[in-house]
Amino acid sequence: MSLNGLVTTAWLIPLYALVAWAGALIWSPGITRRTGPRPAGYLNALMTLVAFLHTVGALVAIWDQPAQVIRLPWLQVGDLVLELPLQVSSVTLGACAVVTGLNLVAQIYGFGYMEMDWGWARFFSLLGLFEGGMCALALCDSLFFSYVILEILTLGTYLLVGFWFNQSLVVTGARDAFLTKRIGDLLLLMGVIAIYPLTGSWEFEDLAAWAEAVQAGSATVDPTLIALVGLGLLAGPVGKCAQFPLHLWLDEAMEGPIPASILRNAVVVGTGAWVLIRLQPLYELSPTVLKVMLTIGSLTAVGGSLVALAQIDAKRALSYLASAYMGLIFVAVGTGHPQQAYQLLLTYAPAMALLVMAPGTVIWNSITQDLRYLGGLWSRRPISGLCFLTGMAGIIALPPFGSFWVLTDLWQQLAQSGQGLWAAVVLVTNAVTALGLTRVFGLIWGGKPQQMSERSPEVHWPMMLPMTVTMGVALHMPMILAVLGLIPALEGIPVAVMTGSSLTGIALGAWLYLQPQRRPVDWAFLADWQDLLANDFYTPKLYRASVVFVVRIISEITALFDRYVVDGLVNLTSLVVLAGGQVLKYTTSGQLQAYVLTIVVGVALLGWLIL
């Protein structure tokens, strides 16, 4: 098949994973009993590999070519025609390559991390669902189908976080992840439904064209309406990207297995950002929406990186950073820099994957996730340590690594266009992230070994190999950017400022956490502040006291009202009407009475009819 054939068959890319999704279930323990479930994983990795190769081939073929659109019919009711448009372009295929590539890596990592797990069928099936969903989302060119995919992924999150369903915190975590994301999704659905009468289309190109028309004045729209619609459309990404105030789920989702966390932190949160970037022209129609977006994004970026700083749990110290970086993407989109947002998604993904993988190997055989009980691993586990450092270098603005180019470019643009506040947000987030990651590094690899880390060899190859390969990719990110022609022209001051902020964070972290005499993880002198941060500004409690409480109370009241007022009224009426009232008691008088009554009623009704 020629490479062009790969382009025209690009719709297969999500389908490979879906084959694996369905196929893996054959190895469920209830179905395949005499042999084990591992082939489910192998099948999945194989299909992912095929998808990856297909993507790369198609990417080569479509390089410098115009985008192609494939349309698959789905539903038509009158003038509502829904076809799934798949846009095949170098950008969407590039996204597919990142998704399938990281999936492959995470799956092989999963072979190692989950080597003793009997739930491979379910686990890899769900990974397949995610992979298929994310590829479809990358290719999908319609807001409506993006919503559809995001919603299915929400269900996927519920099932994937709930993977270890015997564990009580997993159960609550899955619930909260599902419900929080669902809130975002439903607001998005409201936006999706409300935008259609205005634009008559859900395809991103049409939406952008309409937005342009409105900007140009050739179409009009009620400002309040478009603000509300914009807010609805914003809510979806807010939920997916774990932005304040819908950020809690990411923390709780960390109860799931690490291979899933790799994907979640590196690419799944990016799905929201992807939709956000594509909807950017619509958001620009309403200053309110932009304000909200920037506020949410910067609050999450700064707040998330600060909260990460106070976590004692290794996975959570990283999960909040995922929120923080998605916050930066919100800032980039809100200030009109979609290009930088796309690039940040690209440089962020492998770096974040590394940041999760490296501590994952430590957690695997040193058991604890508690940063207070680890340490002193550098000499014995240098490979994972190096991977972590590479991830860290790749995610903060440290030349010449990947995100440096994007973050500095963003800062430069913001600073030069006089948006100093948002530039400051980027700067602070970067510095605090540098500090936070140095802290994690220091607490795991630096210092002296403690009981839990005294015997801690590097782990086996299914985890080490994908991790080192990802490290290679992360190290080559500048070259990749160069090949893609994405290396921006940077000026001296922005470079100095951003590099300086990173170095300041690192230096502070090293001073606090990399000394032989170990600093306490808890900052006694800041105890109250740390509590506030460690508990995520007490948002979980706030939720429990507000939304959850209100829904519970109202539903209890509704049920009671139903039971005693409505039903009571009915019972009372019938008591009065049927003087005996016997019938409404919980009779145990045998069925004879009942039959007689039936027959009487039946005959009476029929007789009534005939007469």
Add this chain to the structure above:
Amino acid sequence: MLSALIVLPILGSLLLFLGLGGRKLAVALAGIPLVILLLLFANFDLQAGGLQWVQRWDWIPSIGLSYSLGLDGLSLLMVALNGLLTLIAVLTAEPEVKRPNLFYGCILLMSGSVNGAFVAQNLLLFFLFYELVLIPIYLLISIWGSPKRDYAAIKFLIYTAVSAIFLLGAFLALYWLGDPHSFELAEIRIASLRPAAQTLLLLALIVAFGIKMPLVPFHTWLPDAYGESSPPVAMLLGGVLSKLGTYGLFRFGLQLFPQAWADLGGILAWWGAIAVLSGALAAIAQKDIKRMVAYSSIGHMGYILLGMAAATPISLTGAMVQMVSHGLILALLFDLVGLVERKVGTRDLNVLNGLLNPLRGLPTVSALLILGGMASAGIPGLVGFVAEFLIFQGSYQDFPLPTLISICGTGLTAVYFVILLNRTCFGRLDNRTAYYPRVHGWERIPGLILTALIVWFGIQPMNLVKWPQPLAFTLSTQVAQAQTLILASAGNLAPVTLSGADPGNWETSRN
């Protein structure tokens, strides 16, 4: 052909009442109508739309009762749903059910009568079937239910009797006030009626059918009736019987009174939204999984009402699709909840735990329960989403606020289903009690069939949507025209957009 759908099951039920057969015969008898249904689907003329296989025989002309049948897209779907769920119900029944012949006989009798109601084109004939259904249903609840079944059965009977009174009253009024005096659906003309009278009659019908659906606040018989009856009966009650109500609203409310309907539209939309919310909220507070599923039904009736209220082609299609979707999903949920109760011995959310366990739990049941719950909560890829989305999309422009509230309702639906799934499927089995019997292969079959349909229609919705579309377009055009009249009479002459609402147009625009 249509008569066969009525007569075969009823004759079958007589066979069973006479003591012939048993489970196998019942399965065969329930299966035969499906063959007829396949023929109906194969020969249904989508281009023509409208009523097909029309037949008429004057039964008792003196009172205007005629055996007059006909079938359009909506009837077709309803008859199909009934046929399918009857078979499923028979398959779901415990093999050791007591008095099997009476049980299966009642189910078949009910199935035949319901079919009669769905294809009847004469008001009295409809009423006859509508009432005939009650006898088997009453027996089914009161003989085979849970401990509180007598209470539930009587309550159900009283409610439906009230419904019957309203219905009969409205029908008689239609006969007397109409011109010409006729019970024949095709002949009834109400244009001469004063708007107030029309509204009054429509309200009577809404109450009559609202009790049957049921609509808040006429719903309190439902948790008891659904909760106390055995799973196959609950399935039929929720899946098919409630559709008699929505079907009636379509056939005799919307179709006969487009103008009054347009008048009441706003109220009905809000009514639907409130039903959605209150059903979902009440469900959240339930501690019994069967009652929780029962309450979910109340909320879902609200969507149908909302879609009907907006009366756009899309929302009406959505409402009709929702009738099927709700029937399938509810039947699946009752089947699974029934299996859980049969195996575990409880429906108490505080006791249930860990059923997803692949070796000791009920893994297939749990997996399907998750799927069913999610379908009910409107997750895309499943049929529930198609229906709800069409309703929302169709209603949004006319009734934005009720639509948005209803969307919130789907969020609340997700809340209680997640509660249900978390408590029932997730978690750990209790080492002291969890020695549950296994689920046999045949016990899974009904659930698997329903799941396959739910998924198939979710992925390929056109297979479902295309059947009721012509009717939806016709009805919405009628309402829209009525609306134009209202607007015109109110002195507002702004033209009303009817784009796509032309029944002749939609078929061509499809290609």
Add this chain to the structure above:
Amino acid sequence: MPDIVDIAVSAEGFSTLVTAVKAANLVDTLKSPGPFTVFAPTDAAFAKLPPGTITTLVQNIPQLTRILCYHVVPGRLKKADLAKYQSVGSVEGSPIDLTIEGDVFEVNNATVIQADIEADNGIIHVIDTVILMRPHWFWPIMNSALAASARG
């Protein structure tokens, strides 16, 4: 005065011990000036070990050495001297528990059946059971029962 080894060789009932000491190459050590306190198990004590134990011990000389060293304490310690301690450290390294009250004279789970035999380079106490090194978790286990009964 004869040294410890001489006494063992000449006395009745220590042939297993002597064989073992020879196999473990400890003769020279025990003939050295020391001084040592030796808890000497009788042949009957060795016979109490389950069948096969001796065989594997002979196959693992280093381990045999360790067990024999466990029966030796540096210094000249008579019963009266030992009475001051609850436990003493053996040449092997692990501690030996002592129970000395009136007539009772026990080391670990062995009873001293003849105490204070003086030798040139030390003291011999004859014991009726071969004592084995108690791993360090042994004492917490014993104490936890005491603690529990104190709580209860």
Add this chain to the structure above:
Amino acid sequence: MTTTLTTRKLPPSTHPFADVVHRLEAGGSMLPDTPENLMQIIGLYKAYAVPMDFYWRDLLYIAEQVFVDPLPFFKFIIPEEYLKLANHYAGDNADLRIWRGQATAHPELLEFMEKGELKRKLPRILHHLWHDRINMEFAEECMRAMLWHRDMGGLLDPYMDSEEYKQNADRAIRAYCQGNPLLMGLYKLFPDMFLELCRQATMYSVLGLFWEVMAPVFFEISDLYDEGKITSVPEAMNFLVNGIFAIAGRPIYHRVRIRGEWYDIVPKSKGFTWLYEAAFPYVEAVFYRTSPFRGTKSYNAQANEVPTNQLDFHYGILYADKFPVGTAGIPPTLLHQDMYHFLPQYLVEYYRKHCRGEEDMLIQLGVSFQRSMYNVTSAVIQAGRAAFLYPLDDPNPRHLMMNRRYFEGQLNRFTRPEYGIREAARLAYIQDQNYR
């Protein structure tokens, strides 16, 4: 006889598990003596011994030949020589013949390795990829538990930090890396990384040598049962106690073969013994402590579900909830699946009659396994009592009281209130025959 002796001399125990204390004092096991229990535990010993015959061979192979290989792709594909390796405690040339059968790999194991559950002769790698194989992963997990939990009474663990050990390891690692500049460079850069891997290889060896003994013990006990020579649970336990004593002094060592040459890392001359360096630590690390299954406990640091001290870990077989076996996140499922292939016919039939028969056999055998391991633990407790304390028929009441303190102290491990262990430990459950 002993019962009357003890009960006459001591007042009844007031321990929460007083019944069990009395049974132990009478020379019994923690597991009640019923024919049903006996059948279950013996059947499980047999089903355990066959995969164990694979485990110890592969563990030794990894310890001796795979060593510090950074990419051991085929470490579970065991070479023929290790299948032929003679067990020191079986066969005609045994050091001490415990099992009367053969010294090379068990025939049932060989048959399974050849045909698997697919019952088809395929290349080993295909059986391996189809997951139709012995699961070494859980055996490795036991090894990791023994490595990670330190301070369990042996001297080997401190030895691994000694200069002597480091020099031995250095010699072997250098020899291993020779001719591979990349590996050698890595070793020069990160010597401690290789040293730590070497410590892990040592632990592979320890566990391999431990199971080399246990496999013939379990084969023999099963054969004796089939011959009608073991008729009660205490007899089965005493067989184990005697086995433990017979083997107690077996040397524990680690040596590596690189290009045909042997390198001693832990030489036999250090006098490390089976009882102190393998058996006691194994029971402590695997039966009692291990680490919480990821599918049952949250590792979230803020949830405080995992203890902060290794001594407080209590997630071994004696505490395990067996009902989730077969679910995600329950590693022992791998072991149970391995045993599932080799169940004796009488157990297969027994399981078919209970619960869901074929469907949940994995859980049923898991519960039987738990019973059998309570019996093994009883044997270890009795062996400890015999080694460090007094005979059960000792005439001295003070000695008997010491024995009781010991038994009660051991049982206290199943009653500690701070983690709700009374409920977690399955001691109370296994007293009931209906727990299955």
